[in-house]
Amino acid sequence: MKLAVFGVGLIGGSFALALKQAKAVSRVVGVGRNPANLRLALERGIIDAIADPASAVRGADVVLVSTPVSQFPKVLEAIAPGLGAQTTITDGGSTKRDVIAAARKALGSKITQFVPAHPIAGAEKSGAEAASAELFRDRRVILTPLRENRRGTVEQVESLWKACGARVARMDPEEHDAVLAAVSHLPHLLAYALVHGVAKRNNSAQLFSFAAGGFRDFTRIASSHPEMWRDICLANRDRLLQELKSYANELGSIRKLIEKGDGAALEKLFAGARNARNKWIQSS
């Protein structure tokens, strides 16, 4: 089994390591923009060779595209010409509608071979350095199969992600992008906004020096990969703007409660949120 990984970062590198550990692949080649990162991937045994797109795809059983999503059109166009009929493609993109549109355009009739996937296993670390065979263990991976996919292809991709230790769910791409906008994309934006708002002030050093554990955890995701999140914001723009609007309304309601001094309503809202979160934590 030969695996070709385009973008050997946190997701791509972890996919390779996990499949090697599960003995689901024997040879991994890596393609990427950053030579130093690829060399590190080679040193760490994540990949067995650095390749150009054409030779990476040649004879590959599986291709994973795990670059930031704005690069998908270019990467898929480079993959398409040499793509053999026996090669299956999956991806690690955090948005699915844009990725699918790019794949349809680049792959043409070979779209049957592409099963879109989103492993929900981000971290604030990135690059081959951060890759781990355990990253996907017990994490969810959402597949958004296409009507053109053959059942066997979808099952193959599902079994690969399961071999990484992931729990696989299936979803419609539209639904995927709406759900992730609410529970992932919006929080990232909120965390970036908070840190940016503090960092730009004259007394930012003082502010940071009195920030504690709550601030640290709240803003952990503001240490995420800027280019990746730029791409997600643009790719899922409509859904994210919808979430931003609804969040602004939520904050507006809370602001009014504070202005009115409505302690009872504030406490009720806080208690409701705490209960909902604690219930989720206990069940997850």
Place this chain on the structure above:
Amino acid sequence: MKLAVFGVGLIGGSFALALKQAKAVSRVVGVGRNPANLRLALERGIIDAIADPASAVRGADVVLVSTPVSQFPKVLEAIAPGLGAQTTITDGGSTKRDVIAAARKALGSKITQFVPAHPIAGAEKSGAEAASAELFRDRRVILTPLRENRRGTVEQVESLWKACGARVARMDPEEHDAVLAAVSHLPHLLAYALVHGVAKRNNSAQLFSFAAGGFRDFTRIASSHPEMWRDICLANRDRLLQELKSYANELGSIRKLIEKGDGAALEKLFAGARNARNKWIQSS
């Protein structure tokens, strides 16, 4: 050394345990609204006796007031009449201007004996159950001494918090409330708002089921004590509203960048926030 703790929760209970461990106090009495919590504090050896306000204060060397801040006026009024000249008071309130105003009103000329403090050591757990002798270890405690305090009283309070393992800073009460609004009160509100916004939707179960580690850490502080945070929001209302407004402006600017599709500006903002946060994490 006799310590009287009003409100034997996370902060009050941890103060008692830490000072017992440091052998800075020999006897602790606890006062509170919740008999079950006080019994638990007794069982855990946090306090040696449950007392009413008058007998708790009688002969106490130190009094800690660590209830939610809206209860300070009532608690300080109950303490005032029996307060001996040798007793020093400090507190654990997360806001300082309101606490000081309440203390001036209730204590009159005995205000000299009160040295306001804020241990920055919150947690999403609360009650005597969550108390720990190690809670304040290497955490910051902000003292906002009053012009009426004698130097020796301030030094005594500082040495008590240091005996808990804390790093003590001094600040003006106005400045304290402004700094904490930005790095603590606002983030709590943002986290509560996010969870509330998700929990109230029809598909909240689905949304929570695909929420991952980023969401969990971002919202950890939304599991904080609702009554305590209600009080903080109301006590620090002006500063918090100012922070909310500035955050809404920040979100508005980001929304415009997304609407315009200005990827370069988004990436720059995200990278700036990441760098600022990473620098802070490395230095703290």
